[in-house]
Amino acid sequence: MFEILHHTADVRLRVTAATPEELFADALQGLMAVMHASATPGDRRTESIALDSVDVTALLVDFLNGALVRASVHRRAFTGASFASLTETHLAATLTSVPASFDEDVKAVTYHEAEVQHTEQGWTTMLVLDI
Amino acid sequence: MRKQDLRRLADFLWEIPQTYRDDMRVPARVYTDERMLEQIVGDRSLEQLVNVATLPGIQKYAIAMPDVHEGYGFPIGGVAAVDAEEGVISPGGIGYDINCGVRLLRTRRTIAEVRPELRKIAHSIAREIPSGVGRGGPLKLKGNDLDRVLADGAKRAVELGYGDAADLDRIESGGRITGADPDEVSSDAKQRGHDQLGTIGSGNHFVEIDVVETVYDDDEAARLGLERDRVVLQIHTGSRGLGHQVATDFIRRMMQVMPRYGIHLPDRELACAPIQSPEGESYLAAMAAAANFAFANRQIITGGIRRAWRDEPIEIVYDVAHNIAKVEEHGGRRLVVHRKGATRAFPGQPVLIPGSMGTASYLLSGLPGAMEQSFGSSCHGAGRLMSRMRAKKEIDGHELRQRLERLGIVAEAASTKGLVEEAPEAYKDVDAVVGVVAAAGIAKRVVRLVPVAVVKG
Numbered sequence: 001m002f003e004i005l006h007h008t009a010d011v012r013l014r015v016t017a018a019t020p021e022e023l024f025a026d027a028l029q030g031l032m033a034v035m036h037a038s039a040t041p042g043d044r045r046t047e048s049i050a051l052d053s054v055d056v057t058a059l060l061v062d063f064l065n066g067a068l069v070r071a072s073v074h075r076r077a078f079t080g081a082s083f084a085s086l087t088e089t090h091l092a093a094t095l096t097s098v099p100a101s102f103d104e105d106v107k108a109v110t111y112h113e114a115e116v117q118h119t120e121q122g123w124t125t126m127l128v129l130d131i
Numbered sequence: 132m133r134k135q136d137l138r139r140l141a142d143f144l145w146e147i148p149q150t151y152r153d154d155m156r157v158p159a160r161v162y163t164d165e166r167m168l169e170q171i172v173g174d175r176s177l178e179q180l181v182n183v184a185t186l187p188g189i190q191k192y193a194i195a196m197p198d199v200h201e202g203y204g205f206p207i208g209g210v211a212a213v214d215a216e217e218g219v220i221s222p223g224g225i226g227y228d229i230n231c232g233v234r235l236l237r238t239r240r241t242i243a244e245v246r247p248e249l250r251k252i253a254h255s256i257a258r259e260i261p262s263g264v265g266r267g268g269p270l271k272l273k274g275n276d277l278d279r280v281l282a283d284g285a286k287r288a289v290e291l292g293y294g295d296a297a298d299l300d301r302i303e304s305g306g307r308i309t310g311a312d313p314d315e316v317s318s319d320a321k322q323r324g325h326d327q328l329g330t331i332g333s334g335n336h337f338v339e340i341d342v343v344e345t346v347y348d349d350d351e352a353a354r355l356g357l358e359r360d361r362v363v364l365q366i367h368t369g370s371r372g373l374g375h376q377v378a379t380d381f382i383r384r385m386m387q388v389m390p391r392y393g394i395h396l397p398d399r400e401l402a403c404a405p406i407q408s409p410e411g412e413s414y415l416a417a418m419a420a421a422a423n424f425a426f427a428n429r430q431i432i433t434g435g436i437r438r439a440w441r442d443e444p445i446e447i448v449y450d451v452a453h454n455i456a457k458v459e460e461h462g463g464r465r466l467v468v469h470r471k472g473a474t475r476a477f478p479g480q481p482v483l484i485p486g487s488m489g490t491a492s493y494l495l496s497g498l499p500g501a502m503e504q505s506f507g508s509s510c511h512g513a514g515r516l517m518s519r520m521r522a523k524k525e526i527d528g529h530e531l532r533q534r535l536e537r538l539g540i541v542a543e544a545a546s547t548k549g550l551v552e553e554a555p556e557a558y559k560d561v562d563a564v565v566g567v568v569a570a571a572g573i574a575k576r577v578v579r580l581v582p583v584a585v586v587k588g
Binding site (some may be wrong): 004005006007008009010011051054058062063069072073075101102103104105108109110111112113114128130131 | 174200201203204207223226227228264265319322325332333334372375376378379382386387398400402515516517518521546550555
């Protein structure tokens with residue numbers, strides 16, 4: 001699940017989930033929610049994404065920024081993500097998307113305050129999005 | 132951070148001493164008055180400023196202007212100068228909207244002449260200039276067109292028929308940052324910006340019609356062709372998706388190489404590399420290209436305004452960048468000055484300070500005090516006070532539209548949400564912000580502008 005929180009100029013997103021895969025998928029849905037994605041008519045599509053990063057927090061931020069550029073360029077909203085592989089520093093996933101319009105211009109997902117943590121409650125992180 | 136962690140150095144200057152945290156390389160300084168300081172300590176601006184003070188090669192102080200507010204990595208309203216030979220370049224110190232900036236245009240008409248047609252003109256501007264999310268611009272780029280824009284900035288826009296060569300003399304750096312290399316801009320960034328030239332975008336970006344309400348310096352105003360009641364226009368936008376992606380690409384790249392250079396920082400969003408490194412040089416070349424895209428963007432938007440104004444003469448007063456890094460000489464040393472939400476304010480240079488849509492904006496002129504105190508830098512706007520989320524919760528869109536109407540301000544906004552997020556009460560008092568930089572001897576007031584129409588996404 002994700003929760004949108006206050007930030008003076010931008011947007012804070014708190015994401016919590018039972019597994020790392022859910023954390024990544026929920027964060028992606030949080031990004032789409034901040035972008036105010038609205039589906040428009042057209043075909044559902046799948047595409048693959050593979051990434052390497054320095055650690056799991058960077059991997060999450062880089063994954064979201066990868067999705068952001070695809071969403072912005074192709075005007076598609078991501079409705080799902082399934083992970084063939086997700087380690088501390090590598091992921092391979094299939095993303096499902098639909099054509100969409102957006103009502104908020106997210107410039108980037110930042111590394112500021114981001115820290116993926118595994119607690120007794122599950123997996124969690126804060127994210128700050130530049131809007 | 133608490134107010135008592137700062138010590139007052141002068142009426143409008145506070146300092147966080149270097150002893151505040153072990154990893155600070157220099158103290159941090161804040162230009163503000165006492166009332167705004169209470170607001171500033173209310174968010175994380177000053178913790179972020181202290182983090183900036185840890186950057187390798189930083190000179191004298193990390194500086195916050197009175198419009199400072201919480202950002203990510205650097206605070207918005209921050210200045211950091213680093214040694215050009217031994218220091219680092221931090222893309223986060225420029226931000227995701229590279230060369231976000233302001234352009235001021237002057238018409239030859241007074242408000243009395245324009246008022247009867249104001250609604251029609253605002254509507255024409257909204258029709259000529261795409262705003263909001265996902266709306267493409269008027270240019271259909273082919274082949275290497277985009278690379279030529281990235282290399283030559285506003286000059287290329289002029290070659291494409293948007294304005295004339297005289298325009299370029301009234302833009303910071305002539306509308307073209309040297310050293311730009313289109314090959315350093317990723318294909319993702321080029322795709323993201325491909326159809327966005329000539330567009331405003333969303334958020335706090337706008338085109339605004341203003342009137343010169345007060346003239347503080349007759350000579351300086353006359354030199355810039357401004358007098359009381361003259362109608363002027365402001366454009367506030369930047370490098371759009373192209374610049375956002377350049378920043379994203381390089382922050383990621385620098386984070387990966389920092390360990391190689393032995394750099395450890397308290398916030399990854401400050402990710403940096405030595406200026407004299409392959410990554411530092413690549414970023415500066417890509418940043419210059421994105422800055423040139425932004426200069427061209429504002430030049431093409433100017434073309435749209437000229438069309439909306441039925442091709443009556445409209446001249447550029449000045450155009451400034453407020454998210455950029457510049458190589459400059461200060462105190463006999465070559466420095467790279469990061470300005471994130473800060474405006475260059477060299478002596479005699481026009482400094483444009485847009486306020487909120489219901490209050491006022493200023494044209495200032497840089498003073499020698501800016502060179503002595505702030506690496507030739509000033510504030511960049513009113514500074515955000517209220518989160519967008521809180522603004523949406525507390526401000527009624529219908530009431531806001533009525534209030535603007537009562538103030539004689541025409542609002543051409545694609546969405547009420549966009550309007551509410553930018554309501555006057557979401558910002559600090561621009562008069563107080565400008566009062567601080569004037570009292571500190573950083574810049575002097577030339578004219579005060581009041582809005583009569585705002586066009587935004």
